[in-house]
Amino acid sequence: MLPTLGVEVRSPCPGPFINSRLCCPDFRGLYELHLTTDGPATTGAEVTITASLVADDNGSLVLPASTRLYRFRWIHTPLLLTGKTDEAFSSTIRVVGNVPGDFPVSVWVTAADCGMCQPVARSLLVLPITEFLVGNLVVTQNTSLPWPSSYLTKTVLKVSFLLHDPSNFFKTASFLYSWDFGDGTQMVTKDATVYYNYSIVGSFTVKVKVVAEWEQVTPDVGKGFLQKTGDFSASLKLQETLRGIQVLGPTLIQTFQKMIVTLNFLGSPPLNVCWRLKPECLPLGEGECHPVSVGSTAYNLTHIFRDPGDYCFSIQAENIISKTHQYHKIQVWPSSIQPAVFAFPCATLITMMLAFIMYMTLRNAAHQKDMVEVADFDFSPMSDKNPEPPTGVRCCCQMCCGPFLLETPSEYLEVVRENHGLLPPLYKSVKTYTV
Template sequence: MLQITEFVTGNLTIAQIEDSRFIKHGSSSSMGAVTRISFCLHDPSDYFKSASFVYNWDFGDGVYQITKEPFVYCNYSTMGNRTVHLKVVAEWQQIGSIIHETETVQKTGDFTTALELLDAVKSIHVVGSRETHVMENLSLSLHINGTPPLALCWLIKSECIPLEGEKCHLVVITGSCYNLSHTFSDAGQYCLSVRVQNGVTMLQTYREIKVWPTGIQPAFFVLLCIALVLVMVGLVLYTTFRSNTQQKDLVEVADFDFSPLSDKSLSSHSESGCGQVCCRSCFLRSSPEAARESHEFLLSFYKPVKMYTV
């Protein structure tokens, strides 16, 4: 048995364009994004297969539109709640059952849906230190730019991973800020993964955290490295300076002045110190001729000499 209803039946659906595809959000939509509102006709028996439809749209913000397609695109610029009204008019021709003449048949339907306009989650800013120590409490603050309520999910692991389907710490916040704390039991490199979503959009972010062993201060480690570098530079400079010094010529000059001696002084010298000057001359010759020969020999032998030591 086919039951003919008096009005057109169907329902309204709301979807939003994200990444060139339509994402259904129920009664929520993101402010400033393109929203598609569609009418889905319920006609399992093809009763309206020959009908033509006219759709009268009221977007709830003073804007009206008439289309022949069962969908429309709109873009809301302000947040808040909207009520969308749609009047569907179906019209077709059929032969009358009494006078067997063609008559126009028309059916209508009124539909209403509530639309909540939310601001999309645009950014997640993590405030806090990127370094900590083992068994030390690390406190971080998450500042979120988006319309609450927000579903926040965070997880700390050794690598950065997407949180789709992953177990995490899930909280619902009604503001734009959330504080979290965590204590690390082992040293190493870690990653904080954060996912925030509201009724229309979802956003993820990551932050690397360095955990140091207990007792090792990063500042002390840096100073130790600087001191080691300075010592190495000083050693290189000292070695270079010493090598350059050894390559210089060290000159030592010794001048011996043997000026001619008088006969008297030579004679006295021959008498008193001949054993020290030339023993052979003293013992062999004692005459003045021998003294003169010895003097000439000394003058020719003991010439001024310059010695150069390298």
């Protein structure tokens, strides 16, 4: 019978409903379903998957007190179900995969008494199953470094293989480990942990091949041995701490002379190198100089000093592990060879002095030539043929040849007195009296 117009029809189920006839509450978008698993796993091993119903991200909802309102429905084929446990707002299943592959596992939650109602929440995950061993290779060192996969040389490394077997599938198996450290060293052990010391810097890959073997008894085959293997590796970057900086360079230099200082770093690159010139040997402060990236263990510094004095190179270097600093004192003296800015005035002055000296030398040489040039003069006694020579020639003749030509001392003294004004005597003058 149809309801009469104008008469309000009320639903027998209070609150929001998906289906008013079945009284299915509408909880869509109010809850979330979280899935966790202890996979991946090897074939034959048991895997546990847990689904938990939680309130939405806003956290304002409260789960109902009754645990009988919901039902967890799983789809896990082709994985074999080995067990299931339902708890308050959660459900756990245990499955086994006999073949390798990636298998989807889904679950949704519905009202317990309404199989046709929309799910309250649903979720899905992909479970990887492999035919090999599952595990991880872990490398540790006593010295902790802030950089991943970075370790110190000449310090013992602990390398361990951790088998992932939450279901104890390999509890009766025996293991054999073949190690390769990437530097030519190999070894075989029965222990899952080894200790190794790298002596050189560089990047290496440590590898291990794991073999697991155990005995299994089946009704069809009987007693037999099963074996599973796995290959695992880890990348390592071996670094060396900076033990110091060796500085090779002069300690005494002149101004305006190019100086080269070689820095040898006792550590492994890459490096950040920073240096600054100071009057005293003091550590570098924050931001005092700009670092330069250096990709080798040697670096050359070049500098030209313009002022004499005492200086100190403050040098700082660091790599990804450590840092160090060093000082280098140097004494700068004034240069004996002045720079080009002073060379032209000095050269001009020297040229002028040389020109003046040459002028004076040529002038004196010309004057002396006038005094001694007597190539055509006859030095025989005075006669009508040789009249009296000019004064300059006569003076020169009397000075140079007079002592050999004059016969009496009185005549020699007379010549000396005549030439006294021309050339000064080489001896102290003495008064002469004629008696």
